Amino acid sequence: SQTIHQWPATLVQPVGSPLSLECTVEGTSNPNLYWYRQAAGRGLQLLFYSVGIGQISSEVPQNLSASRPQDRQFILSSKKLLLSDSGFYLCAWISGAQAVEAFFGQGTRLTVV
């Protein structure tokens, strides 16, 4: 069965520090992978998506970047965090075949202080 792992679950980082969140998928190949951010009480905002190794599309301009070094690995990064980067970050994948459902990781709650 397909599973998606995301870590860490919570993170407190000072302003100006770097960030690296990792997401890995098991049980599938060539997945479409996504990074979302969710502000409190709001829906999910798409940040990045990737249809393959080295292929990254950005939905909104921001202080973050993403990379896909391996087929089942998706990384969200920042060189210098801002207070506004705080939020709940979610990784998701959708099968490369005809999409039926998206699978989400458990999320990372990032607090920038």
Added chain:
Amino acid sequence: DAKTTQPPSMDCAEGRAANLPCNHSTISGNEYVYWYRQIHSQGPQYIIHGLKNNETNEMASLIITEDRKSSTLILPHATLRDTAVYYCIARPGDSNYQLIWGAGTKLIIKP
């Protein structure tokens, strides 16, 4: 993608059926209706999806009107664990299209 509108919140008594409405009056012929839910501080969970016909699975039933401009998610016997935010999304059934998330409906199941 078609825009969907949902009530911001709803209450339901435990053991009763929870009926969550969703309007998608601009839905296109190739767009499916997807339902997800998100329990507090967790990732969203897929519930069900449909195109034209009513659908049922172990979690819920989805009733889509004949003109496809609205739908209702039915949780037949709500439990306290069904308390969550429920999202209705209209999107083509193709992984190249994004899921556009609104604010959803916060469903509170009361004992």
